[in-house]
Amino acid sequence: MIRFRLKELIADKEFKEGRRITLEEVSRETGIHRTTLSKIANQKGYITNTDVLDRLCLYFEVPIGSIAEHLPVNDTEPQSQA
DSSP: OEEEOHHHHHHHHHHHHTSOOOHHHHHHHHOOOHHHHHHHHHSTTOOOOHHHHHHHHHHHTOOHHHHEEEOOOOTTSOOOOO
16 A cells, blocks of 8 residues: 655655645645645545645655655455455
8 A cells, every 4th residue: 555645744844844734735845736736635545646745745845755654454454346
């Protein structure tokens, strides 16, 4: 399963810049719909496209590996339907 690190990236940026950053601000700056950002941040197993990932890399100024990570799926854990 792919786990997105959006919440951690926002927290890191908030700390570095000394201010609060909202999903609305990220949406405005990246052109990614706020609902999509919310799903990336909160929905386990959410599927997105490479354009969204590219925009997040540019906004946070990080490589793709900082946006998402691969986690092995436990065979006993139910998988969400795509």
